[in-house]
Amino acid sequence: MIKSELDALITLLDDPHDQIYDQVSEKILSLGHEAIPSLELAWESCFPGKERAGSELLQVRIETIIHTIQFQDVKAQLRQWADSKDNSLLQGVLLIARYQYPDIDLEKINEHLGLIREDVNIEVQKTSSILAQINAINHVLFDIHKFVGNSKNFHAPQNSFINNVLEGKKGNPLSLSILYLLVCQPLGIPVFGINLPKHFIVAFKNSSDDIQFYINPFSRGTVFDRNDVNSFLKQLNIKPRQSYYSPCSNMDMIKRILINLEHSFNKQGYEDKVSEIKELMSAIEEGS
Numbered sequence: 001m002i003k004s005e006l007d008a009l010i011t012l013l014d015d016p017h018d019q020i021y022d023q024v025s026e027k028i029l030s031l032g033h034e035a036i037p038s039l040e041l042a043w044e045s046c047f048p049g050k051e052r053a054g055s056e057l058l059q060v061r062i063e064t065i066i067h068t069i070q071f072q073d074v075k076a077q078l079r080q081w082a083d084s085k086d087n088s089l090l091q092g093v094l095l096i097a098r099y100q101y102p103d104i105d106l107e108k109i110n111e112h113l114g115l116i117r118e119d120v121n122i123e124v125q126k127t128s129s130i131l132a133q134i135n136a137i138n139h140v141l142f143d144i145h146k147f148v149g150n151s152k153n154f155h156a157p158q159n160s161f162i163n164n165v166l167e168g169k170k171g172n173p174l175s176l177s178i179l180y181l182l183v184c185q186p187l188g189i190p191v192f193g194i195n196l197p198k199h200f201i202v203a204f205k206n207s208s209d210d211i212q213f214y215i216n217p218f219s220r221g222t223v224f225d226r227n228d229v230n231s232f233l234k235q236l237n238i239k240p241r242q243s244y245y246s247p248c249s250n251m252d253m254i255k256r257i258l259i260n261l262e263h264s265f266n267k268q269g270y271e272d273k274v275s276e277i278k279e280l281m282s283a284i285e286e287g288s
Helices: 003-011 018-029 032-044 056-083 089-100 106-124 130-144 162-168 173-187 226-235 250-268 271-287
Strands: 191-194 201-205 211-216 222-224
Touching: 003 018, 003 032, 018 032, 018 056, 032 056, 056 089, 056 250, 056 271, 089 106, 089 162, 089 173, 089 250, 089 271, 106 130, 106 162, 106 173, 130 173, 162 173, 173 191, 173 201, 173 250, 211 226, 250 271
Parallel strands: none
Antiparallel strands: 191 201, 201 211, 211 222
């Protein structure tokens, strides 16, 4: 479709007849991302002093269509991610972030993670033991870069988006553990996510591929052992399972993010977002 035809369709979006709007929006949606630049220009024209100033109906409908296009794109990419053998953790968390922030700067995030990783690598090279290595990682993350558990707003949706965690220096147990993995795994440090109920931690494996100890990034990287996990489960009155002690998959972590987001948005009364998060979860399950 040429631009003039698309622009003509967009002018019909504020038609008061729902049937016409439905037909026009369906046609525009079928164009996908190709339509977004023209939609954004039309949206800007709705503001005071512009050509279509005061057309609130047009503005709202354009926003709805743009969001729908972007949401469908994220959903499709999550399905592909789940179906891929190389479903990297970083790609998964970036796709989740794109749900809330469609124009997220991926290069900036990669650069930020790279800088933290460089600092960790420098400090780790100075160590001569495993525990000293973990202390060095913790020092970089929690002392130098000032990351901290967001205890005050534990259930806030922002805790689940990697860009917010990097910028605000705060996160929940899952997002801080994911940060730990994203920084350490590319350096060859054998840390893995542990999907505990009501919590999330990290495990360190030894050269025999056995778990040597656990790490709690939410409490500044505290190191503990299997007995401490047992005590935690006993406090919650939860029967131990092998999965509570063993590394989980990247898929498990992305699903856990979506579960957290569903809970957060439900708590805030955002029913539309709860519905969309459920759709994203279904997309992952379809792709896996």
